[in-house]
Amino acid sequence: MRGRKRKESRYFLGFLVSSLTGVAVFVLLPFGDVVRRSFLTVMSGEYVGLNNYRAVLHNQAFRLAVKNTICFSVTAIVLVTGLGLAAALLLSRLQRIRLIKSLYLFPLAIPAAAVVIVWHMFFYRRDFGSLTAAYLWKYSGYTIVLWLAGIAAISRQLTEAARVDGADRLQVFLFVELPCLRGSLYTIIILSFLNSLKIYREVYLAAGAYPGEDIYMLQHLFHNWYVSLEFDKMAAATVLTAGALLGALLFFPALWRK
Numbered sequence: 001m002r003g004r005k006r007k008e009s010r011y012f013l014g015f016l017v018s019s020l021t022g023v024a025v026f027v028l029l030p031f032g033d034v035v036r037r038s039f040l041t042v043m044s045g046e047y048v049g050l051n052n053y054r055a056v057l058h059n060q061a062f063r064l065a066v067k068n069t070i071c072f073s074v075t076a077i078v079l080v081t082g083l084g085l086a087a088a089l090l091l092s093r094l095q096r097i098r099l100i101k102s103l104y105l106f107p108l109a110i111p112a113a114a115v116v117i118v119w120h121m122f123f124y125r126r127d128f129g130s131l132t133a134a135y136l137w138k139y140s141g142y143t144i145v146l147w148l149a150g151i152a153a154i155s156r157q158l159t160e161a162a163r164v165d166g167a168d169r170l171q172v173f174l175f176v177e178l179p180c181l182r183g184s185l186y187t188i189i190i191l192s193f194l195n196s197l198k199i200y201r202e203v204y205l206a207a208g209a210y211p212g213e214d215i216y217m218l219q220h221l222f223h224n225w226y227v228s229l230e231f232d233k234m235a236a237a238t239v240l241t242a243g244a245l246l247g248a249l250l251f252f253p254a255l256w257r258k
Contacts, residue, residue, distance in 0.1 A: 038235035052236035062237060064213060065221040073196040076135050080192050083136065084143030091144065092151045107138045112201040119206055126207045128214040134202055139195050143188055150184030186256060
């Protein structure tokens, strides 16, 4: 048994080392080079300290892009989570729900270019409201499926016991079902946040590199800086964005546990 465990440990370490090597070579080292470039000028490579960060933080386009990205992410997460839960509660009462589950994921299978065509068909203006509607159309079905999986995992004995004790339907939902859905809610919030950052493809195909001020996202700013070869500013903005995302990902689980 000891020889078998040592052999399994070697296999485990082999897979772990290969995975960590790939992450180090293709993620950590390139990001380290980005951090280095954020302290240098783009042409001469001269060390300028925090000048690039000051230029980025005082850049009006950067502030606008950060504000729009945060506003859209918060709005998208709240709407897709709430509407998805409401729809899942209604659909969970249907007997043959399995027959139509696949239809919820149909918008995810449609390419971004086709989504833009639908966007052009239903919305004349390319603004924040139409962008939010396009996001809900694409990702609401996926959220409904996740909610339905969480609802199906709730023990019926708990809900029946609550009803026997005199709880009405609202009380059963608030004090029995909703606490059981905390794991599903956590997953949905994280996935909705990541999906909200992917909406850039639709915005770029619909409105180009310079859309309206209300849908000018961080990806637009990075794209425009890349085209104009302002790599020093782009590197500094990337480090700031990565730090903010890392802080949010570390802070949210701690807040969630409390």
